[in-house]
Amino acid sequence: MTLHLDDLRVRHLGECRYDSPLAEMVSTKQTSPHYVAEGDRVLLEDTVSMLAGHRLPPARLPSFEGAGPRRKIYFDPARVTAGIVTCGGLCPGLNNVIRGLVQELAVHYKVKRILGFRNGLQGLTADHRHDTVELTPAHVRDIHKDGGTILGSSRGGQDADEMVDSLVLRGVDVMFVIGGDGGMRAATYLSDAIRARGLDIAVIGVPKTIDNDLPFTDQSFGFQSAFARATDFISAVSVEAASSPNGVGIVKLMGRHSGFIASYAALAANGADIVLIPEIPFALEGRDGLLAHVEQRVRAKGYVVIVLAEGAGQELLDRPGAAHRNGRATDASGNVKLGNVGELLKDRIAAHLTAAGLPPTMRYIDPSYAIRSIAANPYDSVYCLRLAHAAVHAAMAGRTAAAVARWRRRFVHVPLSLMTSRRNQVDPDGDLWLSVLETTCQPAEFGTAAGREKVPMGFC
Numbered sequence: 001m002t003l004h005l006d007d008l009r010v011r012h013l014g015e016c017r018y019d020s021p022l023a024e025m026v027s028t029k030q031t032s033p034h035y036v037a038e039g040d041r042v043l044l045e046d047t048v049s050m051l052a053g054h055r056l057p058p059a060r061l062p063s064f065e066g067a068g069p070r071r072k073i074y075f076d077p078a079r080v081t082a083g084i085v086t087c088g089g090l091c092p093g094l095n096n097v098i099r100g101l102v103q104e105l106a107v108h109y110k111v112k113r114i115l116g117f118r119n120g121l122q123g124l125t126a127d128h129r130h131d132t133v134e135l136t137p138a139h140v141r142d143i144h145k146d147g148g149t150i151l152g153s154s155r156g157g158q159d160a161d162e163m164v165d166s167l168v169l170r171g172v173d174v175m176f177v178i179g180g181d182g183g184m185r186a187a188t189y190l191s192d193a194i195r196a197r198g199l200d201i202a203v204i205g206v207p208k209t210i211d212n213d214l215p216f217t218d219q220s221f222g223f224q225s226a227f228a229r230a231t232d233f234i235s236a237v238s239v240e241a242a243s244s245p246n247g248v249g250i251v252k253l254m255g256r257h258s259g260f261i262a263s264y265a266a267l268a269a270n271g272a273d274i275v276l277i278p279e280i281p282f283a284l285e286g287r288d289g290l291l292a293h294v295e296q297r298v299r300a301k302g303y304v305v306i307v308l309a310e311g312a313g314q315e316l317l318d319r320p321g322a323a324h325r326n327g328r329a330t331d332a333s334g335n336v337k338l339g340n341v342g343e344l345l346k347d348r349i350a351a352h353l354t355a356a357g358l359p360p361t362m363r364y365i366d367p368s369y370a371i372r373s374i375a376a377n378p379y380d381s382v383y384c385l386r387l388a389h390a391a392v393h394a395a396m397a398g399r400t401a402a403a404v405a406r407w408r409r410r411f412v413h414v415p416l417s418l419m420t421s422r423r424n425q426v427d428p429d430g431d432l433w434l435s436v437l438e439t440t441c442q443p444a445e446f447g448t449a450a451g452r453e454k455v456p457m458g459f460c
Contacts, residue, residue, distance in 0.1 A: 001422060003044060003062050010065055010413045013200055013398035016072035020396070021108055023071040036066030042410045064412035067390035067404050074202075074398025075173055080111040082395070083172040084135065086149040087120045087179030087186065091210045092225035093376035093384040094149040097178050099140040100388025101206075106137050109396055115170060120154035120179075121163065121186055129166035144381060147373045157186060160193035167194075167201055174202045174395040180209040184403060184419040191401040191416065202395045205403035206387055207419055210372050213258035215424045216414045217405035221384045223260065225377040230265035233367045238271035238305045244361035247303035248294070248349055252342040252366045255309030258425045262309040263436050273297050273304045274442050278311035279426045280433075283447035284348055290446040291352040298358055306345070310368070313341040342366060386411065 020026075031037040041063035045051055054061055082105050086094050098116070105111045114135040117123030123131055133139075133151070143150050163186075167175060177187040184205050191203040207214045212223040233251050241247030253261045259277020266272040274293065276282060283289045297304040317339035346364050353360040376384060383406075390404040390411045402413045426433055428444075437444060 003418075005060055005062055007418070008044065008062055008064050008415065010394075010399050010402040010415055013074055013202060013400055016070060016074045016397055018073050018076050020069060020071055020073045021077070021110070022069040022393075026069050026071060036068065036410050036412075038066070038068070038070055040066055042066055042407055042412050044407075046408055064407055064414060065399075067394060067411035067413055069393045070397040073396045075396055077109040077111050077396065080105075080109070080173045080396075081113045081115065081171045082111055083115045083117055083167065083170065083175045084151065085117040085120060085123060085175070085177055085179075086151045086153045087177065087183035088153060088155055088208075089180070089210070090148055090153065090372045091180075091208045091220075092147060092222035092372070092374050093380045094153075094178060094208065094222075095140075095143040095146055096376050096381050096384035097206055097208075097221070097388050098135070098150065099144050100385040101176055101392060102135045102140045103137055104389050104392040109392065113171075115172065116151045117166075119152040121156070121158040121183075122154045123151075124163040124166045125158055126162055126165070129169060132170070144384075145375060147375045155182065157182070160186075160189040163190055164193045164197065164199070164201075168199070172201060174204070176204050176206060176391055176395065178206045178208055180207070181214060181420050181423075183208075184214070184416055187403075188401065188416040188420065195401075202398060202400040203416075204391045204395045204399065205416055205419065206391050207403050207405060210261070211255050211258050212260040213256075213424045214419055215422050216407060216418055217424075218407060218409065219383075221380055221387060222372075222376060223264075223380075224383075225374060225380045226254070226371050227261045227264040227268065228377055229371045229374055230261055230367070231269040233365050233370075234265055234269035234271050234305070234307060237363050237365050238269070240363040241303040241305055241361075244303065244363070246298050246353060246358045246360045247363065248298070248353070248360045249303070249305040249363045250308060250342060250346060250349075250365070251306070252308045252310055252364075252368075254368050254371065256311040256338060257423055259309040259312065260424075260426060260432075262307050262312075263426055263432055266307045267435060267439055270439065271305055272307040272440055273301075274306045275308075275436050275440055276306065276312040277309045277426055278314070280312075280428055280445065281315055282313060282445065284316065286447040288443070288445075288447040290345075291348065293443065293446060294349055295353060295356050295358065298353060298360070308342055308345065310338055310341070313344070314339060316344060317341060 031040045044062040116133045118131045187205045237249035241249035
């Protein structure tokens with residue numbers, strides 16, 4: 001995807017005429033290694049060759065608007081009613097973002113009212129639009145200590161016009177949507193419907209995905225907490241496998257389309273022999289297949305530990321006659337329900353090792369809900385708070401149809417349309433996957449015929 005400067009501009013509701021309560025704090029600040037001044041921008045790309053390839057002057061290079069407080073704002077804070085909603089699956093840090101939004105809106109901007117819409121976008125439908133909770137600093141003071149979301153969440157699309165009706169009836173001026181790709185799509189539809197009616201309502205997204213698969217952000221909030229917790233399960237299954245004859249440990253982690261949690265957790269735990277992710281297909285059978293490699297590992301060291309992203313190997317489940325076959329049903333958000341590749345691997349590995357005279361002791365863990373329901377760790381707690389601050393500053397300055405994100409370690413505004421334009425995935429040619437191969441010593445591929453060079457790494 002080739003992006004130009006105009007593709008990265010965010011929409012403004014209009015001229016900012018009110019003095020910001022934070023004006024004195026930013027009036028003299030200049031861009032530095034630690035701060036982006038109000039009128040400055042953050043480059044999309046960061047290598048000399050990519051920048052040179054545009055053949056453009058610096059001011060025309062693709063770049064994002066820097067996030068942060070402005071000296072002038074669009075809304076009169078004393079008249080503002082803000083709305084907050086959390087969408088999609090749970091993720092560490094949701095309560096932290098809610099708390100950060102409420103504190104910034106109430107304490108620094110002193111807005112009139114803050115409403116929390118209950119149970120995701122369902123709370124914006126006609127039947128549920130009055131199922132709201134009044135949010136105050138006292139109400140959210142300690143919620144960051146708990147996982148989940150005090151507002152509740154749900155999946156599934158809602159009618160955009162019906163949601164706009166709810167915002168109008170509740171008098172909402174700025175709306176914060178905390179969600180993943182489905183939530184960002186819903187925020188886009190919502191802002192488009194608002195614009196079609198000529199209404200002055202700002203919509204700002206705070207993107208979250210435990211899989212770290214949303215684009216144009218260095219890292220999604222909650223991701224660090226998630227893979228840190230996942231390392232505990234890898235360590236546990238490693239101990240179990242190493243303590244058993246012909247031990248086989250399998251840990252199935254989240255990652256429908258992207259293998260970031262599996263990759264980072266495996267690197268952090270340093271106990272995995274094999275990492276399987278959706279981005280890289282693998283074959284079970286044959287001399288170079290996964291089963292042969294598992295057998296080699298068990299013969300060489302006595303046990304093997306496999307870290308599996310839930311979306312890996314789904315092509316194996318689509319074959320005629322495959323047990324655990326993928327039915328291709330969808331959930332309320334339209335996501336294809338995945339087949340259970342973990343159970344498939346468990347059965348096939350057990351059968352293969354038994355036939356090879358190595359009857360295995362199998363240990364299989366699927367800790368998905370135990371990971372996504374935890375409270376944010378200290379890193380994510382800080383990250384969530386700073387994203388919340390940036391979201392409030394963006395909304396009060398009249399930005400709309402935009403998300404706040406961190407790019408190249410700077411906080412920026414990203415058009416909502418870009419947040420759902422593609423999926424962030426592990427690059428098979430990137431340095432992250434190379435680190436995984438170096439750590440596990442697994443081959444670059446297991447018996448596939450994709451035309452990529454096979455790199456047998458040997459045993460660590």
